[in-house]
Amino acid sequence: xxxxxxxxxxxxxxxxxxxxxxxxxxxxxxxxxxxxxxxxxxxxxxxxxxxxxxxxxxxxxxxxxxxxxxxxxxxxxxxxxxxxxxxxxxxxxxxxxxxxxxxxxxxxxxxxxxxxxxxxxxxxxxxxxxxxxxxxxxxxxxxxxxxxxxxxxxxxxxxxxxxxxxxxxxxxxxxxxxxxxxxxxxxxxxxxxxxxxxxxxxxxxxxxxxxxxxxxxxxxxxxxxxxxxxxxxxxxxxxxxxxxxxxxxxxxxxxxxxxxxxxxxxxxxxxxxxxxxxxxxxxxxxxxxxxxxxxxxxxxxxxxxxxxxxxxxxxxxxxxxxxxxxxxxxxxxxxxxxxxxxxxxxxxxxxxxxxxxxxxxxxxxxxxxxxxxxxxxxxxxxxxxxxxxxxxxxxxxxxxxxxxxxxxxxxxxxxxxxxxxxxxxxxxxxxxxxxxxxxxxxxxxxxxxxxxxxxxxxxxxxxxxxxxxxxxxxxxxxxxxxxxxxxxxxxxxxxxxxxxxxxxxxxxxxxxxxxxxxxxxxxxxxxxxxxxxxxxxxxxxxxxxxxxxxxxxxxxxxxxxxxxxxxxxxxxxx
Numbered sequence: 001x002x003x004x005x006x007x008x009x010x011x012x013x014x015x016x017x018x019x020x021x022x023x024x025x026x027x028x029x030x031x032x033x034x035x036x037x038x039x040x041x042x043x044x045x046x047x048x049x050x051x052x053x054x055x056x057x058x059x060x061x062x063x064x065x066x067x068x069x070x071x072x073x074x075x076x077x078x079x080x081x082x083x084x085x086x087x088x089x090x091x092x093x094x095x096x097x098x099x100x101x102x103x104x105x106x107x108x109x110x111x112x113x114x115x116x117x118x119x120x121x122x123x124x125x126x127x128x129x130x131x132x133x134x135x136x137x138x139x140x141x142x143x144x145x146x147x148x149x150x151x152x153x154x155x156x157x158x159x160x161x162x163x164x165x166x167x168x169x170x171x172x173x174x175x176x177x178x179x180x181x182x183x184x185x186x187x188x189x190x191x192x193x194x195x196x197x198x199x200x201x202x203x204x205x206x207x208x209x210x211x212x213x214x215x216x217x218x219x220x221x222x223x224x225x226x227x228x229x230x231x232x233x234x235x236x237x238x239x240x241x242x243x244x245x246x247x248x249x250x251x252x253x254x255x256x257x258x259x260x261x262x263x264x265x266x267x268x269x270x271x272x273x274x275x276x277x278x279x280x281x282x283x284x285x286x287x288x289x290x291x292x293x294x295x296x297x298x299x300x301x302x303x304x305x306x307x308x309x310x311x312x313x314x315x316x317x318x319x320x321x322x323x324x325x326x327x328x329x330x331x332x333x334x335x336x337x338x339x340x341x342x343x344x345x346x347x348x349x350x351x352x353x354x355x356x357x358x359x360x361x362x363x364x365x366x367x368x369x370x371x372x373x374x375x376x377x378x379x380x381x382x383x384x385x386x387x388x389x390x391x392x393x394x395x396x397x398x399x400x401x402x403x404x405x406x407x408x409x410x411x412x413x414x415x416x417x418x419x420x421x422x423x424x425x426x427x428x429x430x431x432x433x434x435x436x437x438x439x440x441x442x443x444x445x446x447x448x449x450x451x452x453x454x455x456x457x458x459x460x461x462x463x464x465x466x467x468x469x470x471x472x473x474x475x476x477x478x479x480x481x482x483x484x485x486x487x488x489x490x491x492x493x494x495x496x497x498x499x500x501x502x503x504x505x506x507x508x509x510x511x512x513x514x515x516x517x518x519x520x521x522x523x524x525x526x527x528x529x530x531x532x533x534x535x536x537x538x539x540x541x542x543x544x545x546x547x548x549x550x551x552x553x554x555x556x557x558x559x560x561x562x563x564x565x566x567x568x569x570x571x572x573x574x
Contacts, residue, residue, distance in 0.1 A: 063349045063476050068095035071163040075145075075194065076171030077101035078118055080305055081210065081291060084341045085168060087298060090134050091127045092479050093345075100160060102143035102150065102171070115140045122503065126298045145171060145190040146182075150197065161200040166348050167207045169194055172270075174307065176261040176449045180252045181240055187266035188233055188273060195277050205352035206282045207274075208344060213289040213333070213365050213460060214453065215268040218258030224361040224464045226285070229272040230257060230265065260452040275359050283359040284351040288340040289366065289460075290453070293496040295336035295487060301499025302337075309334065309377075312450070314500050315443055316378075317385035319395030319522070323411035324447055326454035327403045328375030331367040333458070335484070336492065340364050342480040346468055362468065363460040364482070372489045374401055374454055380490050384497035389515040391507050394436075395419070396522050403455060416440050 072089065076082040078101070089096055103111045119135050127134045141160070144151035152160070173186040191209070198207050216222050236255075240248060256265040274283055292310070293303035303310050309332075315321035343364050351360065366372065378401045385397040400415075402408050417440065424434035469483060477483070501507045 064093045066349045067093035069097050070165040071098050073100045073164045073167045075102045075169050082170045084337050088341050100139045103140045104144045111140050164201045165205050170210045176263050180262045183262040183266040188269045191270045206348050208284045208348045209274045211287045212267050213287040214264045221459045223461045226271050226275045233269045278359040282351045284347040285361045286344050288364040289333035289335045292334045293499045294338040297338040301495035303499045316399045317390040319393045322415035323400045325408040326374045326401045331371045331457050332374045332377045333367040339482045343482040362464050363462045365460045366484045370484050380493040384494045389519050391515050
């Protein structure tokens, strides 16, 4: 596998070997696709030969009835989507027996402290009202995804092997700029090890893997199938074991090819790893697009992080973000988090009850069903924050989306960097630490990572999503609603913006009048500054000729006469 590598020293098994990383390694890794388990390719896609081994029965249990008495294992339960999944199961499937969640100590907090902190979240308010003792159904399991065997103790492995009925694998690194080694460790190797654990579970009925709709973003049309992997995962993992970080960094762009980052690349590999077990496990794969705030449940607009569009919305609301490179006509394929979770639970039910012969993939997207464009996003976000402004805004909300690189760079200079320099100078003069340029640099980095997704369109097939909806009873369609045709985008964006204010920034809605007054002050400051700037430019650079001075005096005289007339009219009226 490593032919053609000579001359570059690397450490391997404690010995220095001379190896040169050449084009052959990348080519060989990219071409060594183990297609075992994949059907014959047709037009660049791979389709399962048989969707379902049984027929739909009228006496099938509802989703809530199915989860009654079941033990569920959830990875990534302390993350955004994982928390919503836990809450939905406890609230809409109250007879579920227990939720086992994999948790690792983090930032000085023990496993128990992290779980306790999670359950205090406002997200669980509705569950808390219905069942104050809901936390007794949550059983944390100490785990570390980067360690062999997921660092689960033998006692916990035995416990899980005996009781688990359904696995929801939500854990992943979602950082777009994650180093390839770490991304493979978290998104691919951890998935392999969880599948190994699943094989030991005596009563496992379904394994649901959460992927991303952008796993195959190097294609314009994305079907609900698992495509051949960009590289055979086993050989990539073996190669990464001996490569140092410098080598990995150098070959990463060549390996990921048409994909924009290591996240989408490793999620594609993880799908393939999951698919290899489809003949031994009942598997379903859910592919959400850009996951955003909740649409309806447990209440509209719930969000708890700055990831994805949330950070951009907040930056726009604060008046920090004034320009972004995107296509106004490109589809912003947002998907509410509760839609993803409802589909995920329905997929778990369908996979366990109907036992499809091959892994079913669900493209959980909105673009092909209920499209919403980036130009519309910009309009509704700015309008929402003008009606419900954020506290202590830097400037009034006013963003500009453009697909032109030069225009975008101009606005970055004028609307971002120049104001940041002025503000940091003011902070220095007042004895404070400058921070605005650092904030803008971080913002620009985040925007650059999103440009790939905000400047082009994809077409996703969603037949399996429609099929699953047709299998639900009318009651389940209401309780586990994932019909995005019903989604009202302006209302959703309004709730999303309010959600960032209430749940991410923890701002009180009763302070909105004061925030509006602050925006009015910023508007007056802007008008005053612009007026003084125009006067300065005129007097210094333009008013050098007699004609220019005559025009200047005429305008000033006209303004003076108008004010005098207005004042006289007011006096006569009184």
